[in-house]
Amino acid sequence: MTFLLPVLVASLALVNPTVAQSVDGSKYNSPTAGPPSSYFAAATSIPVAALKSAAAKASTAAKDATYPINNSGGAAKVTIHSDWSKFSEGAAFVWVADMDVDCDGIDYKCKGNQDGQSETNFGALAAYEVPWIVIPDKFGTTYQSVLPGNNVGAVICDGKMFYGIYGDSDGDDPEVIGEASWLMARTCFPNDDLNGNAGHGSVDVTxxxxxxxxxxxxSSALNKNYITDFSTLRSMGDSLMGSLAKNLGLSGGSETSTTTGSAPTTTCSWSGHCxxxxxxxxxxxxxxFVCTSGKCANP
Incomplete structure (x- = not known):
């Protein structure tokens, strides 16, 4: 009868796949064998396309919120918006930028990283294991009362949403925007060989x-180096994102329409809302598109 225990464990793993998402982070600290994307992907019920569309329309600039996407002269500038920051639940800052690779922390010697540091803002995170996003240092300082560190966040890239944390800031001169950890960047764009010296240059990541x-x-879900419980990251991300979507009047999965009436014939990034x-x-x-007389119309 000794076979019953492994059978029971296997059965529980099938019923509750999040069991496997409590991890020993050091086992995933590899440039080619990080945690699978399913560990930090948004649920299919999250209206990803609708959120991306709503983010593109955000227009209220936060304080100390505009930064270039790189430190070369003439670089495009991106503004962090505060339109969603006053909600009682699901409050957030939002911006659209490119995605460079940040390897600060214990993986600071990653491929192409010429100016890495051995620590991140709130520890010494592993860029190969932790999906994190970076904000400009000045912005983090201005809003440290609501951004104390390790805040849950998300990116929308190539039509998909992944959760991460605010794990580091950029203190370059000038400070730049549009960075994420090795794991996050290479999960977003797996075929582009992104590294410390090669990022995703298009300003199309939310x-x-x-x-x-x-x-x-x-702290029960991470330590100074690793995320140890991805199920907590996902559940918090889905809950916060669900609240945000509700506040914005969005509902359902990424393909669910929140409007009535016949679908338009013109194609767009959010089916049924063209x-x-x-x-x-x-x-x-x-x-x-803007809403004019009850119909989506050209601006």
Whole structure:
């Protein structure tokens, strides 16, 4: 009868796949064998396309919020928006930028990293194991009361959403925006060989960073080097993102329509919300379309 225990354990793993997401981070600290993307991917119920469309329409600049995407002269500038920062639940800052690779922390010698540091802002995280995003140091200082560190955040890249934490800041001169850890960047763009000296240059990645103490990943789910419980990261991310979507009047999965009426014939990034679709607010319309007289229209 000794076979019953392993059979029971295997059965529980099938019923509750999050069991496998409590990990020994050191076993994933490899440039080619980090945690699988499923460990920190958003649930299919999250309206990813709708959130991306809503983020593109954010227009209220936060304080100390505009930064270049790199330190070369003439680089494009990106502004962090505070339109979503006053919600009682799911409050967040949002911006759209490129994605360079940050390897600070214990993996600071990653491929192509010429100026890495052995520590990150709130420890010495492993860039190969922890999905994190980076914000400019000045912005982090300005909003440290609501961004104490290790806040849960998310990126939308190539049509997918992945959760991570605010794990580091950029203190270059000038400070730049649009960075994420090795794991996050290479999960977003797995075929591009992103590294410390080669990033994703297009300004098409949406960053969402939740604010307040309730958005901070607890110490029971991470230590100074690794995330140890990815199920907590995912559950917090889904809960916060669900609240944000509700506040914005969005619902359902990434392909679910929140409007009524016939679907438009024009294609766009959010099916069912293109030119001519019925709408109540601009958040019901994809891309740059606006809501005019109950229909999504060109601006």
């Amino acid at each position: 960053y969402i960073l939740f604010t307040g103490k309730d958005s901070v990943l607890p 030119l001519g679709a019925s709408c109540s607010t601009e958040n019901d319309c994809s891309d740059d």
